[in-house]
Amino acid sequence: MCCLAALLLTTGCQTATSLKKKSKKAAAVNTEPPHGENWNEAGSVSLPTSVGTRNSYSSVNVSLPFIALTFDDGPHPVNTPRLLDILKERNVKATFYVVATNAKAHPEIMRRIIAEGHEIGNHTVTHGDLTKMSNDQVRKELRDSHTAIVSTTGVAPRTMRPPYGAITSSQKSWIRNEFGYPAILWSVDPEDWKRPGSSVVASRLVSGAKPGGILLVHDIHAPTIDAMPSAIDQLLAKGLQFVTVTQLIAMENKG
Numbered sequence: 001m002c003c004l005a006a007l008l009l010t011t012g013c014q015t016a017t018s019l020k021k022k023s024k025k026a027a028a029v030n031t032e033p034p035h036g037e038n039w040n041e042a043g044s045v046s047l048p049t050s051v052g053t054r055n056s057y058s059s060v061n062v063s064l065p066f067i068a069l070t071f072d073d074g075p076h077p078v079n080t081p082r083l084l085d086i087l088k089e090r091n092v093k094a095t096f097y098v099v100a101t102n103a104k105a106h107p108e109i110m111r112r113i114i115a116e117g118h119e120i121g122n123h124t125v126t127h128g129d130l131t132k133m134s135n136d137q138v139r140k141e142l143r144d145s146h147t148a149i150v151s152t153t154g155v156a157p158r159t160m161r162p163p164y165g166a167i168t169s170s171q172k173s174w175i176r177n178e179f180g181y182p183a184i185l186w187s188v189d190p191e192d193w194k195r196p197g198s199s200v201v202a203s204r205l206v207s208g209a210k211p212g213g214i215l216l217v218h219d220i221h222a223p224t225i226d227a228m229p230s231a232i233d234q235l236l237a238k239g240l241q242f243v244t245v246t247q248l249i250a251m252e253n254k255g
């Protein structure tokens with residue numbers, strides 16, 4: 001029994017040592033975190049790299065007819081997979097601002113989102129109003145959400161969306177410096193959460209969308225998913241093409 005304990009202890013130690021070596025090796029090939037202390041507990045998992053030049057975007061100045069479709073507050077166990085089927089049929093890529101509690105509850109949907117070429121952004125853990133929180137509270141919201149996204153998908157989020165669009169200019173600035181995230185707002189909001197009906201949601205999206213636009217809807221509402229086939233098909237018919245938020249920002253006209 002004593003030997004077994006010793007063996008277990010040794011095995012445990014060896015595992016810990018080899019893990020330590022592994023993480024040292026990974027740290028050696030990894031670049032320095034962009035902004036000071038390494039807050040990312042995942043360690044060797046990719047850290048956010050700089051996206052665009054501004055602290056926030058509600059649309060992007062682009063020369064070509066690209067737009068970003070964004071879905072907030074999921075993943076939802078029924079509506080998000082249904083939405084993913086609709087997007088897949090049309091080869092449309094979108095961005096999902098997930099709430100970390102939902103991300104942890106549905107890791108398989110998180111992995112499907114990434115596997116099908118979409119992007120995931122940070123939308124906090126508790127979905128509170130950031131303007132009413134201390135910097136440390138906001139920091140914790142973003143760190144914990146970042147970690148939940150990395151641990152479920154292996155991919156680090158590169159942008160954040162403040163719940164309700166509520167964020168101060170000072171918060172935008174330090175979040176950008178510390179996390180590398182620009183705050184992503186929107187240019188078209190059909191207010192789908194007020195449940196105006198699928199056809200109204202679709203027509204508001206279609207009439208509001210312009211090149212460089214960022215469209216906001218929520219994949220937790222079934223009528224929003226019902227609106228998507230018609231909305232997407234009409235937007236495509238207008239000549240608009242869908243890209244993820246970071247792809248749209250990468251097309252930004254500078255100067």
Ligand SMILES: [Zn+2]
Nearest residue numbers: 072073163164
């Ligand atoms: Zn939200």
